[in-house]
Amino acid sequence: MKKQRALLLVVAIVMILVAIWSYVLLVAPASESLDQREHDVASQLKCPVCQGESVADSPSTISQQMRGVIRQQLQQGQSEQQIIQYFVSRYGNSILWSPPKQGFTMLAWIIPIAILLGGALLLMLVLRGWLTAGRASRRAVDEDGGEPLDLDDLQQFQAQLEQELAADDPMFARMSKEEHKEARATARVAPTIDEARRAGNVSKEVGS
């Protein structure tokens, strides 16, 4: 309980922090430098003469000139979108470094997201199918199990499992010392599988 409360506290702290910082950042508009804004615009445009480089990255002369134009227009107070539109009107869509989010090229953006959502849905359906199938077959095993395992045996098996796990496992080391002793005591007197089989308790399941 104590630990859960501590976790809730942490979660609360995170939430508050996120709230504060997003407020600060969203309300106080980013006062980016001219260089930064120029870079932002330039990195959305493709260098027309290079292989796979944006205007921001390319050292070519034409890119240098385009960066000059961007800076000039930014200084004139144009918005980033307006500047990009200006270049599109001069060079066509091929100047854009990523497909525009409209018309046919919208597909470039929609399809991956649609596939992702579809995949998530499919995964969920498959999981649900598996879960119900698993439950059904477990029930079937429980029902047609006929002679059920002796509860004592089960406890002993479980104690043994836990013992083995505890030997090297920090998760199980959390068990209290009393529990350890108890489990060990039970395990020590537990019959072996062979003995259990001879007793007829688990005959159907053991061996093959």
Place this chain on the structure above:
Amino acid sequence: MYFSDLGFISLLLAAGFAVLAIALSIAGALRKHTALVASAKRSVLAVTCFLLLASASLIISFLTHDFGVSYVAQHSSLSMPWYFTASAFYGGQEGSLLYWALMLSVFSAIFIFTSKRAPTALVPYVMATLMAIEIFFLLMLVSVSNPFARLPVPLANGVGLNPLLMDPGMLVHPPMLLMGYMSFSVPFAFAVAAMITGQLGSEWLRAIRRWMLAAWAIQTTGLLLGAWWAYHVLGWGGYWGWDPVENAALLPWLTATAFLHSTMVQERRGMLKVWNLALVALSFTLSIFGTFEVRSGIISSVHSFAYSAIGGYFLAFLALIIVFSTALFIFRLPRLRPEQEFDSAISREGSFLLNNFLLLGVTFATLWGTLFPLISQAFTHQTLTVGPPFYEQVNGPILLILILAMGVGPLLAWRRTSIRALWRNLGWPALAAAVCAAVLPLFGVRDVWANVAFAVCAFTAGAILYEVWRGVRVRHKHGEAYPIALFMLINRYRQRYGGYIVHLGFVLLAVGVIGSNFFQSQKDADLKPGQSISVSGYQPVYLGNIDEKYPDVETITAQLQVWHDGQLQQYIYPARQFYPNFDNQPASQISITTHDLTDLYVFLANWDGLSQATIRVFVNPLVTFVWLGGVFMLFGGIICWWPERKKRHVKQFVKDVSVEDQVVGTRATARVPSQPDPTPAPTMTRSVVSKIRNHSRGEGGVDEGRGPLRSPSYPFLRHSRGDRLSADSSGTKEATP
């Protein structure tokens, strides 16, 4: 008689032996004739020998400057240093195909030398598949893409190598990537063999996994070297540009990563068999697609070193692979039923499913982005580019969720996890994330997304480190000093802790990527001697240019001083190099200096005489973490891959019991007797265990999100039933090297 003739004859002989190997191995498998299989093995080794001979001939042709060979004349010149001359072997299309074929044959030979460990029934079919792939490459090499074709009149001097390739990084990056592509064919061959023989049990899976891990590690190295090369040569201040060819190399890596995760589900729980086979086939298909894309030049790329007509052949081969593997699938689908049921979505299985879903999501988005220009061209006749902004916006969030899942996943137990145990384990990592989110803005991280991303990284790093710490603490309590405890922990549970190291490396890499993506600053300036520019605290002062002329290269070097906080840090010398025959493509020597995890990246963009230069300066924070993380990933991968010490008696014992298929992966393990037990021991069958599990379910407290235990010493078991519970997942795992 030239060496090139020897090479060509070797290629023909190699093709002949490859055909022979296929015929012998299939006949041997059908008639169950071991002698035939043995001679098939020897034929494969003959193929390897002849390909080695062919490659040696090509290298000798290069080193002896035999410009009568067209390939040699086009890719080398007299003035090139010997190491670039030799590495020009894989500098062009013909040579790189020969290299592919050579590596495939070398891997086939390695497979044959280790084939004792593989399931016997699979071996002939694995050989046949490998040789079928080999034949495709050999046919290309002797017909449309012959590296030994001779010119009618030998040239006096060769053209030389593309200057972009004249870089030390280039000596290792292309061979690594090509080898990575190639190495996916071994797991594919195993998958085909398993589907043909119908032996789809866990044996082939174990055999396949180390090959896949090797392929993964090679591909990781290739990708890292590629990033390193791009960063040091291309001059745009970045290391990954989502270029089509880079994407092509990333795709099989992603699916291989997905496979390496989902394979664990199959090993432990017998589920996802179809899916795993599909991932193996997909990885190979994507690697052939990658080779096709690089070579066909259908999509424009910075890697357009070699356009050619062989694209069509690759496309046909690709189609053949897809049709063949799909047909095999449909044929074997009935045998691929899961052995066990799914219990809960909040379980290790569930987290692996999420992992696969996200990785495949990234794969699809990347493939889609790479192919979209073609689709758009076909439908709208409009050329357009899908550049980095697309991939960053689509893949960025998916990768972030993946990193988060990386932190949570290992904390979940197989089958199901109690929510309470999960919360308990999440406390510390969540605290790490909170502290990170709180503190970073004070250090100037004022971008919300960057902050969120860093916090996620902190969470996952916290979760991994906490998990390692708990393991170390337990061992420490048993009397081991901390460093020894850490070493022993990693040494004994290599897969688990090797995996953690890979994850940690990926988080470090992500930190580097986030840092350099969000906080890069850049400036260009035309400078005259004495002038300077100032970029986020750094102030390079330009002094002048030096022009040096050598017979094979002309170098223009700019001299700059770097000032930081009013102090002279050092002198730097970014340079450009002109190679004869490539005057319009000067190579660049970028000056990269690291101060406090921040790279100062200075590129000489242009110059005029000796006293004017255009300098681009990037300040890239945290890029060091990209390389560090990459090295971590590789290191972790090698730890996972590293063979176990041989424990023969265990192997013997488990073989006697022959329980591989019927025994469940409970982690209840017991001491394996040190002497082989003459009588087969009874084993816990799945039904018993599941019965026990069913009954014990819901009790809480039983949290088994731990790795398999291996030969621990349980005093009470030693006396009572040690020899009865011995055959379990970890026992069987030890049995396979």
